[in-house]
Structure formats: C-alpha cells, structure tokens
Amino acid sequence: MMDNITHTHDGPDPHAPRPDHDDTMTHHKMLEIAVRELLIEKGILTADEVRQAIERMDARGPHLGAKVVAKAWADPAFKARLLKDGSAAVEEAGVQMDTPTRLIVVENTPEVHNLVVCTLCSCYPRMVLGIPPDWYKSRAYRSRAVREPRSVLSEFGTTLPDKVTVRVHDSTADMRYLVLPMRPKGAEKMSEKQLAELVTRDCMVGVSVPKLN
Amino acid sequence: MTPRFAIGSKVQVRRGNPPGHIRTPYYIRGKAGTVERICGEFRNPEELAYGRSGEPKQVLYRVRFAQKDVWPGYAGPTNDTIDVELYEHWLEP
Numbered sequence: 001m002m003d004n005i006t007h008t009h010d011g012p013d014p015h016a017p018r019p020d021h022d023d024t025m026t027h028h029k030m031l032e033i034a035v036r037e038l039l040i041e042k043g044i045l046t047a048d049e050v051r052q053a054i055e056r057m058d059a060r061g062p063h064l065g066a067k068v069v070a071k072a073w074a075d076p077a078f079k080a081r082l083l084k085d086g087s088a089a090v091e092e093a094g095v096q097m098d099t100p101t102r103l104i105v106v107e108n109t110p111e112v113h114n115l116v117v118c119t120l121c122s123c124y125p126r127m128v129l130g131i132p133p134d135w136y137k138s139r140a141y142r143s144r145a146v147r148e149p150r151s152v153l154s155e156f157g158t159t160l161p162d163k164v165t166v167r168v169h170d171s172t173a174d175m176r177y178l179v180l181p182m183r184p185k186g187a188e189k190m191s192e193k194q195l196a197e198l199v200t201r202d203c204m205v206g207v208s209v210p211k212l213n
Numbered sequence: 214m215t216p217r218f219a220i221g222s223k224v225q226v227r228r229g230n231p232p233g234h235i236r237t238p239y240y241i242r243g244k245a246g247t248v249e250r251i252c253g254e255f256r257n258p259e260e261l262a263y264g265r266s267g268e269p270k271q272v273l274y275r276v277r278f279a280q281k282d283v284w285p286g287y288a289g290p291t292n293d294t295i296d297v298e299l300y301e302h303w304l305e306p
Contacts, residue, residue: 100255100256102252102253104275119238119240120236120238146240146283146295147240147284148288148289149289149293150288150289150293151288162289162290163290165290165292165293165294166280166289166293166294167293167294167295167296168280168293168294168295168296169295169296170238170241170295170296170297170298171298172236172237172238172297172298172299173236173252173255173258173273173298173299173300174252174255174273174298175252175273175275175298
C-alpha cells in the first residue's frame with residue numbers, strides 16, 4: 001500500500017518527502033550566473049578556471065590555521081616572525097595569502113585574551129580558516145562582540161576573570177586577524193601534529209581556548 | 214605618502230555621517246583612542262565601492278580605544294580595549 005506521507009529508500013530512515021531548496025532563483029544568483037557566463041563567453045575566464053577557483057576556496061579551512069598555531073607553539077623563532085608579520089610567516093608555512101588583505105596575528109597570554117569580529121559584514125581570515133561559520137556573520141554576534149564581549153564569551157563557554165584584559169579586534173578594512181591561543185598545560189611534550197589537533201576554529205577566532213580532550 | 218600620525222599618537226575619529234559605503238563603524242565616530250600600528254597604504258574603499266580608482270591611497274591605522282570610552286556603562290574592567298582599522302581621512306587632529 002502506498003501513501004504520500006512516508007517513503008523508503010531501502011534504508012533505516014523513512015521520512016516524509018522534503019522539498020529541494022536548490023531551485024530558488026534569487027537576484028544575486030541570477031547576477032552571478034549572468035556575470036560568469038559573460039566572462040566565459042568573452043574568453044576572459046574558462047569554466048574550468050571558475051571551477052578551480054571554487055575548489056581552491058573550498059579546500060581552505062581551520063586545518064591551515066591549526067598548523068600555523070602548532071608550528072608557533074613548537075618553534076619560538078617562527079612564533080616571533082608570525083607575530084611580527086603574519087602574512088609573511090603563514091606564507092612561509094605554505095599558506096597562500098589573498099591580496100590585498102594582510103594577516104595580523106594576536107597572541108593570547110595569561111594577561112590578555114583576543115576576540116575577532118567584523119561589525120560591518122563578515123571579514124574573516126579565510127586564507128587560514130576557510131569560510132566563516134554562520135554565527136560569525138549573524139547580527140547578534142557582530143553587534144554584541146564589540147559591546148559586551150565578556151557576555152558573548154561566556155555564552156561560548158569561555159568565562160574570563162576580570163584580571164584578564166579582553167581585546168576585541170574589529171576587522172573593518174584590509175587586515176584579517178588570527179588569534180594565537182595559549183598552549184594548554186600538559187601539552188608540552190606533544191608533536192606538532194598532535195598540537196594542531198587541539199587547535200579548533202573557535203580558538204582562532206577567540207571565542208574559545210584549546211583544551212586537552 | 215608619509216603617515217600623519219605616529220604609533221602612540223592620540224587621535225579622535227571624525228564625527229561625520231556621510232552617505233555611501235563607509236568603513237568607519239558608527240559606534241566609533243567621535244571617540245578618542247591611540248594609534249596601535251600603521252598598517253600601510255591602501256586604495257580608499259569609499260571610492261573603490263563606486264568603481265573609481267581609490268587613488269590616492271590612504272594610510273590605514275589600527276587605533277586602540279578603551280571600551281569604557283566607547284560604550285557608556287561598559288560592564289567589563291577598565292583595561293578592556295577595542296581595536297578598529299581606520300583610514301587617515303577619518304582621523305583628527
């Protein structure tokens with residue numbers, strides 16, 4: 001007997017039919033298609049170059065930032081270069097920068113905790129973290145991270161004592177920010193690869209800190 | 214282009230409210246802070262946004278503000294800061 005409420009795919013997950021959401025033509029989707037097709041028709045770009053660029057952008061992610069942070073924890077000379085000139089140091093570590101933006105690395109210490117936001121839109125250090133999470137782009141985060149950073153931090157599970165200074169960084173122009181978190185206690189003997197596994201995206205935006213386990 | 218302000222200079226953000234694409238957040242206009250670093254010269258995004266060249270380039274600064282000076286009734290300790298990137302034409306004197 002067939003009904004139109006549930007169906008099966010020979011799998012364990014019977015569910016009601018769900019509509020596709022990939023067929024809504026919006027103004028900006030149409031604009032993107034029009035510009036892309038014109039660029040290809042005029043021979044300025046090939047379809048494969050567009051595809052490659054998207055593939056390259058999608059391949060970037062927090063694993064790149066984590067590698068940089070772990071290297072800084074393991075190598076004090078690299079850490080010094082990273083804090084002095086973030087762009088040059090991450091390129092040295094094999095990360096490709098976007099032009100014209102530059103990377104500033106801000107260091108968490110027992111006295112200072114850093115938090116990154118873009119109040120104007122969603123500027124994010126994509127070269128080391130990839131695509132920003134939805135909360136980073138939300139109006140709530142963008143407005144509250146500057147106005148009440150300590151409340152925002154505690155909502156992310158990061159409660160800081162008053163003796164720690166909170167420094168918020170608003171990415172309003174051509175700089176991008178990466179937080180260099182503190183290496184957690186107990187991680188002194190870990191390899192660079194093991195260290196990188198402790199460093200999550202949220203630690204590098206500054207809403208969290210690395211933890212063992 | 215020689216930067217008009219040095220690291221450590223006290224600056225005040227212009228209290229302008231011009232129309233168009235502006236990179237100076239509203240909350241920081243009129244506030245006083247200290248130059249934290251000079252980031253270099255960049256094409257002016259307020260011009261670039263309209264398809265113009267963005268030249269002459271503008272010196273970009275990072276200015277550090279005390280949160281208590283930015284938000285009346287800021288709830289955290291007085292040491293808390295906010296750093297904002299600001300182009301030279303927004304800074305006074």
